[in-house]
Amino acid sequence: MKDILLDRLPSLRFGTLRLRIAVLFTILFALVMSVVLVLVSQSIERFGERAASGDLGANAKVVDEILDLRAQQMRTSAEVLSRDFGFREAVATGDSATIASALRSLRARAKSGSAFVVGLDGSMVDDGSGRHPPVDSIWGPLDDGNQKGLMRFGGEFALAAASPIEVPDLVGWLVVTQPLGAREMDRLAKLGAVDMQARVAAQSDLPDWAAASADGEVVEAPGQDDGLYHVSRLPALQDGIEPRLVLQHSLTEALAQYSSLRYLLAAVIAAGLALVIALGFRIAGTITRPLNRLDIAVRKFARGEDATLAVEGEDEIGRLATNFNGMVQAIAEREREIIHVGLHDGLTGLPNRKLFVQQLDEALSLRQDEDRILVAYVDLDDFKVVNDTLGHPAGDALLRETASHLRKHLPQAKVARFGGDEFAVLIKGIDPGRNLTALADEIQACFARPVDLGGHQADSSASIGIAVAPGDGEDGITLMKHADLALYRAKRDGKANHHFFEPSLDEQARRRREMELDLRLAIRDGGFELYFQPLYDLRADRLQGFEALIRWPHPTKGMISPGEFIPLAEETGLILPIGEWVLREACRIARAWPDNLSVAVNISPKQFLAPGLATTIMQALSTTGLSPERLELEITESVFIANVEKTLGTLHSLRDVGVRIALDDFGTGYSSLSYLRSFPFDKVKIDRSFVQDLAQEGNAHAVIRAITTLAEALGMDTLAEGVELPEQMEILRREGCQYIQGFLLSEPIPSAGVDELFDQMAAQPKQRATG
Amino acid sequence: MIRTISLLCLLVAIPLTAAWAAASVPVRVQVVDAKGVPVRDAVVEIDAAGSEGGRITFPWRMAMAQRNEEFVPGTLVVARGSTVAFPNLDKVRHSVYSFSKPARFEIDLFGRDQTRTQKFPIAGAVALGCNIHDDMRGYIRVVDTPYAGKTDNNGMLSLDAVPNGSATITVWHPRLRAPGNEMRRTVTISGNSNRHRLAVNLR
Numbered sequence: 001m002k003d004i005l006l007d008r009l010p011s012l013r014f015g016t017l018r019l020r021i022a023v024l025f026t027i028l029f030a031l032v033m034s035v036v037l038v039l040v041s042q043s044i045e046r047f048g049e050r051a052a053s054g055d056l057g058a059n060a061k062v063v064d065e066i067l068d069l070r071a072q073q074m075r076t077s078a079e080v081l082s083r084d085f086g087f088r089e090a091v092a093t094g095d096s097a098t099i100a101s102a103l104r105s106l107r108a109r110a111k112s113g114s115a116f117v118v119g120l121d122g123s124m125v126d127d128g129s130g131r132h133p134p135v136d137s138i139w140g141p142l143d144d145g146n147q148k149g150l151m152r153f154g155g156e157f158a159l160a161a162a163s164p165i166e167v168p169d170l171v172g173w174l175v176v177t178q179p180l181g182a183r184e185m186d187r188l189a190k191l192g193a194v195d196m197q198a199r200v201a202a203q204s205d206l207p208d209w210a211a212a213s214a215d216g217e218v219v220e221a222p223g224q225d226d227g228l229y230h231v232s233r234l235p236a237l238q239d240g241i242e243p244r245l246v247l248q249h250s251l252t253e254a255l256a257q258y259s260s261l262r263y264l265l266a267a268v269i270a271a272g273l274a275l276v277i278a279l280g281f282r283i284a285g286t287i288t289r290p291l292n293r294l295d296i297a298v299r300k301f302a303r304g305e306d307a308t309l310a311v312e313g314e315d316e317i318g319r320l321a322t323n324f325n326g327m328v329q330a331i332a333e334r335e336r337e338i339i340h341v342g343l344h345d346g347l348t349g350l351p352n353r354k355l356f357v358q359q360l361d362e363a364l365s366l367r368q369d370e371d372r373i374l375v376a377y378v379d380l381d382d383f384k385v386v387n388d389t390l391g392h393p394a395g396d397a398l399l400r401e402t403a404s405h406l407r408k409h410l411p412q413a414k415v416a417r418f419g420g421d422e423f424a425v426l427i428k429g430i431d432p433g434r435n436l437t438a439l440a441d442e443i444q445a446c447f448a449r450p451v452d453l454g455g456h457q458a459d460s461s462a463s464i465g466i467a468v469a470p471g472d473g474e475d476g477i478t479l480m481k482h483a484d485l486a487l488y489r490a491k492r493d494g495k496a497n498h499h500f501f502e503p504s505l506d507e508q509a510r511r512r513r514e515m516e517l518d519l520r521l522a523i524r525d526g527g528f529e530l531y532f533q534p535l536y537d538l539r540a541d542r543l544q545g546f547e548a549l550i551r552w553p554h555p556t557k558g559m560i561s562p563g564e565f566i567p568l569a570e571e572t573g574l575i576l577p578i579g580e581w582v583l584r585e586a587c588r589i590a591r592a593w594p595d596n597l598s599v600a601v602n603i604s605p606k607q608f609l610a611p612g613l614a615t616t617i618m619q620a621l622s623t624t625g626l627s628p629e630r631l632e633l634e635i636t637e638s639v640f641i642a643n644v645e646k647t648l649g650t651l652h653s654l655r656d657v658g659v660r661i662a663l664d665d666f667g668t669g670y671s672s673l674s675y676l677r678s679f680p681f682d683k684v685k686i687d688r689s690f691v692q693d694l695a696q697e698g699n700a701h702a703v704i705r706a707i708t709t710l711a712e713a714l715g716m717d718t719l720a721e722g723v724e725l726p727e728q729m730e731i732l733r734r735e736g737c738q739y740i741q742g743f744l745l746s747e748p749i750p751s752a753g754v755d756e757l758f759d760q761m762a763a764q765p766k767q768r769a770t771g
Numbered sequence: 772m773i774r775t776i777s778l779l780c781l782l783v784a785i786p787l788t789a790a791w792a793a794a795s796v797p798v799r800v801q802v803v804d805a806k807g808v809p810v811r812d813a814v815v816e817i818d819a820a821g822s823e824g825g826r827i828t829f830p831w832r833m834a835m836a837q838r839n840e841e842f843v844p845g846t847l848v849v850a851r852g853s854t855v856a857f858p859n860l861d862k863v864r865h866s867v868y869s870f871s872k873p874a875r876f877e878i879d880l881f882g883r884d885q886t887r888t889q890k891f892p893i894a895g896a897v898a899l900g901c902n903i904h905d906d907m908r909g910y911i912r913v914v915d916t917p918y919a920g921k922t923d924n925n926g927m928l929s930l931d932a933v934p935n936g937s938a939t940i941t942v943w944h945p946r947l948r949a950p951g952n953e954m955r956r957t958v959t960i961s962g963n964s965n966r967h968r969l970a971v972n973l974r
Contacts, residue, residue: 093870166905167900168900168908
């Protein structure tokens with residue numbers, strides 16, 4: 001039971017603001033009105049009392065006046081007799097019988113209660129009724145000259161008037177009385193303005209509270225009904241009586257006439273209360289209705305719906321609505337900004353990968369039957385070079401410039417930047433008849449143009465991989481993957497190329513992934529082998545050393561050529577552990593060779609980019625004990641593309657310990673002579689393509705001569721690769737090339753083959769030299 | 772000054788009267804009210820022991836005139852048996868009545884320059900009124916002694932040659948608060964220094 005009550009308690013709280021305002025209004029009004037009612041009631045009571053008091057006072061005066069007037073009349077009628085000569089004579093001569101008869105006559109005429117004559121000598125002659133007070137008690141007041149006043153005889157008060165009897169000197173007084181009985185007093189009381197009771201009482205007969213009251217004061221009777229009493233003196237014509245006029249007025253009656261006023265007030269208050277309740281609800285409504293609308297709007301806004309409020313008026317509520325609308329707009333604006341930032345590239349303002357995927361998905365879902373959609377992945381060529389040589393600001397400028405150019409020149413396309421130098425282009429709604437190659441050329445043309453980068457003129461170009469829906473895939477993920485594969489392929493094809501996706505690319509990619517896994521296994525399990533190809537010194541006519549060449553005898557696919565897996569290893573970074581292994585293994589094996597034989601090891605540019613190449617080489621040398629002079633590192637020009645300073649530093653440090661450095665594949669690629677000048681190579685290896693041409697007619701041997709002459713001038717040895725024919729060897733010897741390498745001497749042989757070769761050489765020391 | 776002269780005259784006269792009536796002395800009576808204020812027009816009578824009989828006469832006129840609706844003089848002292856005239860000096864008519872025991876009479880209205888008379892055979896006070904003018908009051912004190920008179924403005928009455936011996940002084944005044952409006956005192960008249968001061972209560 002108690003729990004139920006406690007549970008209910010909170011429900012007594014106001015559920016709505018409207019109800020609360022209305023109820024508070026009402027309570028406040030009711031409180032104020034209660035106070036007003038109490039005050040007014042008290043005021044009415046006071047006013048009623050005061051009015052009753054005033055009425056009483058006025059009535060007392062009226063009664064006084066009436067009594068006085070009546071006494072005056074009585075005196076006048078008495079005077080008629082008292083001045084009558086005959087009556088005076090009767091009085092003067094003491095003719096009692098005559099006097100008595102005259103008094104009776106007077107009594108009848110004046111309709112008075114009694115009449116009598118009081119002699120100056122204390123005698124008394126009455127009208128025979130005997131209704132008179134003792135002479136002793138009235139002689140004094142009469143002798144004092146009083147002519148009106150009250151007397152008391154027979155237990156009753158009577159109004160008396162006295163007229164002196166003078167003959168001509170005063171001999172007595174003619175007194176006429178009129179009883180003031182209850183009936184008479186009632187009649188008097190009726191003459192007043194208000195209803196009241198009147199009586200005459202002796203002072204001694206009054207209760208103490210009334211007797212103590214001052215003359216003419218209005219007192220409230222204690223302990224009785226709410227009667228108001230007015231006690232006033234009346235003149236006495238008799239000693240020993242103290243007549244008091246007592247007027248009594250019922251306060252209840254006096255206030256009764258105001259009770260209707262009170263009811264009226266209560267009715268007015270009740271009506272006001274009803275009005276306040278109604279108005280309170282209404283006013284509260286005007287406050288809470290906008291609040292409710294705001295509440296609904298906020299909820300709608302939270303759901304992401306349109307929550308704009310109608311603005312009504314310019315008051316607080318109007319301002320609130322305006323501000324709310326402003327807030328909604330500001331939030332929506334910020335939301336758009338955030339979405340924009342989330343879906344766009346900050347640098348170029350182009351959509352990012354996420355938005356591009358959305359756009360692509362959208363385009364795919366809306367694709368018509370015959371329409372095609374082209375997705376192109378674009379990679380800026382040599383962006384890294386621009387960044388490295390001209391700085392990042394220049395790189396950023398290139399990207400921005402490219403983006404704006406794309407926007408301008410490919411208006412039908414949606415262009416996105418994926419980060420770095422990667423862009424993507426989406427062209428939808430391509431009709432079946434459109435030549436896609438031309439379209440690809442168009443895209444290519446947008447990138448292939450000179451760009452001004454803060455004063456530097458840079459040639460910009462890009463590699464582009466293209467996939468086309470629906471042929472190359474129906475969904476965005478597949479399309480993008482295929483475009484990426486095509487890009488990979490295009491980059492492999494060289495700069496400023498584009499390549500359409502073809503299923504074989506997919507196959508190649510799959511193979512590459514497989515091979516990468518196998519490479520990792522091979523590195524872990526030591527699955528590589530080193531083969532060695534002899535390097536022959538034509539001038540000394542002897543074996544100079546061997547070039548170490550890596551071989552990968554795959555467990556299932558057989559021997560895999562380095563041309564196939566080295567690029568993959570370079571891409572994946574696996575070249576570092578492989579290169580390290582090659583170095584150690586080459587050094588280890590060469591250590592067992594005769595001291596005059598050296599070993600040449602190819603170093604990938606990637607190895608130069610990674611830190612610690614010099615350390616790796618030093619460790620390989622120190623652990624195997626191979627003399628540094630017997631180690632020859634073969635590098636290509638491409639090592640200089642990135643971070644020339646660091647590369648040169650590494651090369652010099654290696655050279656300083658005695659390691660020899662050879663420039664491989666000279667004559668292909670950049671073939672910049674500045675490389676030859678920038679580093680004192682020990683040897684220049686002439687590319688096999690020059691050697692192959694030697695057998696044919698042409699200027700090949702002129703090139704050979706030029707290279708050998710140049711190398712000699714720079715103090716470098718020269719070695720020709722790919723020598724297969726004795727004629728080639730002869731020409732090379734003639735043109736001044738010191739070393740040769742090639743199938744003419746030997747194909748690459750395993751380590752065991754090298755040992756066998758040493759054994760043969762030991763058995764036939766001169767055979768090779770002469771042959 | 773005048774007083775001094777009259778006193779001197781009085782002193783000169785005393786031996787003369789003494790020689791003429793050997794047992795008489797002058798008496799001075801002063802009447803004052805309760806507050807000591809002199810009372811005028813109070814009638815003082817001295818009932819001396821050895822007063823001789825015979826007709827009593829007073830030096831003033833035995834008349835009570837009506838002038839300006841007043842009795843003039845207001846108080847008149849007359850000897851018993853005197854006849855008093857009531858001459859009407861006003862243009863209006865007056866009546867004169869009395870209900871006093873010593874003399875009850877009524878004189879009907881009479882006109883200007885008419886005179887009525889009335890004889891007062893009994894000693895006592897007689898209050899006179901006019902039947903048509905209530906305010907008119909007059910008093911006639913009928914005395915039975917020659918040693919009587921009314922006080923002057925100083926409440927003083929001087930009497931020559933009052934016989935020595937025990938005497939009763941009666942003071943009457945219409946407003947004197949006592950039965951019969953009179954007060955008595957017994958005194959002894961002898962030798963010199965017969966000065967009497969009587970205090971009365973007035974209404």
